[in-house]
Amino acid sequence: MKTIYLIGFMGSGKTSVAKYVAEKLNCITVDTDQLIEENYQTTIPEIFSNYGEATFRNYEKHILQTLRTENLVVATGGGIVETEENSDWMKNHGVVIYLETSWEQIVERLQEDQSRPIWNNRQIDKQLLLQKRNEKYQKAATHQVITDGKMPDELAEEILELIKQ
Numbered sequence: 656m657k658t659i660y661l662i663g664f665m666g667s668g669k670t671s672v673a674k675y676v677a678e679k680l681n682c683i684t685v686d687t688d689q690l691i692e693e694n695y696q697t698t699i700p701e702i703f704s705n706y707g708e709a710t711f712r713n714y715e716k717h718i719l720q721t722l723r724t725e726n727l728v729v730a731t732g733g734g735i736v737e738t739e740e741n742s743d744w745m746k747n748h749g750v751v752i753y754l755e756t757s758w759e760q761i762v763e764r765l766q767e768d769q770s771r772p773i774w775n776n777r778q779i780d781k782q783l784l785l786q787k788r789n790e791k792y793q794k795a796a797t798h799q800v801i802t803d804g805k806m807p808d809e810l811a812e813e814i815l816e817l818i819k820q
């Protein structure tokens with residue numbers, strides 16, 4: 656099986672869905688944000704505040720390219736598609752699933768969140784960012800699922816059906 660990359664905006668459920676997909680396929684799952692923190696021995700908010708977004712994007716690109724391209728389910732960071740090379744990489748090496756989520760649902764899920772630098776940056780219009788990224792996610796994806804009102808387990812089933820075809 657080719658590696659499955661889950662992409663989508665912050666709060667679209669990539670990490671939870673990835674766990675279910677991996678469980679059903681009996682393979683392992685990794686999360687690029689978690690790997691960045693482990694590899695660089697720091698936290699994502701620290702990377703953003705100490706070195707800025709560009710450095711984070713370099714780390715993210717590096718980690719993505721170190722992952723194996725078979726028998727793996729990858730939960731990516733919401734901004735992975737900001738680097739075009741990442742979108743090309745994922746498409747060339749595996750199956751890319753876009754977890755499409757409405758703005759309303761994202762707001763509901765991330766209301767209390769304090770851990771995401773982009774989400775917590777008041778100078779960024781997140782709704783506009785979602786609109787802009789939506790195009791990039793669609794372009795990068797081989798398949799797409801709508802997550803609104805669905806449980807991670809249900810979404811994992813939907814994804815398995817999609818990739819079987």
Ligand code: S3P
Pocket residue numbers: 663664665666669688699731732733734735770771772773
């Ligand atoms: C980001 C999303 C985060 C994380 C970082 C930047 C973004 O991942 O990679 O804070 O630019 O949307 P999640 O999508 O897992 O929150």
